[in-house]
Amino acid sequence: LLDGTPRGSRILDLGAGNGWMSYRLARAGYRPCAVDLITNDRDGLGAARHYQTYLPKRFPCFQAEISRLPFADEQFDAAVFNASFHYAEDYEASLREAMRCVKAGGMVIISDTPWYAREESGRQMLAERRAAFLQSHGTAADSIATLGYLTDERLRRMEDALSIHWNVHRPWYGLRWVMRPLVAKLRGRREPSKFRLYVARKVG
DSSP states (O other): OOTTOOTTOEEEEETOTTSHHHHHHHHTTOEEEEEESOOOTTTSGGGGGGGGGGSSSOOOEEEOBTTBOOSOTTOEEEEEEESOGGGOSOHHHHHHHHHHHEEEEEEEEEEEEEEOSSHHHHHHHHHHHHHHHHHHHSSOOOOOOOOOOBOHHHHHHHHHHHTOOOEEEOOOOOHHHHTHHHHHHHTTOOOOOEEEEEEEEOOO
16 A cells, blocks of 8 residues: 555554554554544544554544645645545545645545446445435435545546546455356446556646
């Protein structure tokens, strides 16, 4: 994930949730900084205090929107959106902020955000989630319009807008995972999401 980024580097963990990624980065010898809007003790930044016992020094946590970060330019060696980029309301603004905070030559990584070959599949997935939430809770889901998923077209738009290039990594999850699209097609279901790693370097 951070190939070529030396230990001790400053890593911006965007949409950090309970700080799990920052904890793992700290254990690996990096200097993470966790950012999220949610600060409760269950699944927000407040829960990061539980890692204190296992670390020589607690990593810093900041409450902020990922599209409006409270940091000066080029403070970090890398920025990571781990299972969080699809919650952005404006993906270009959020990516631009991450790039602003990263040093020249540093990288921005998007991981664990669903990707679909077809825009329609992504819209269908969001509709299914809204319907499931309504059935479970008896009320509509949050009205904030989030990204929700990636497509090749959305990735190209970000490349054009920010003059970057995505390096796409396709992890191997096993044969069963590879067969998911075929199984979904045979059962008349929408295409399943895929999860890839997207890495862009900041040009000096």
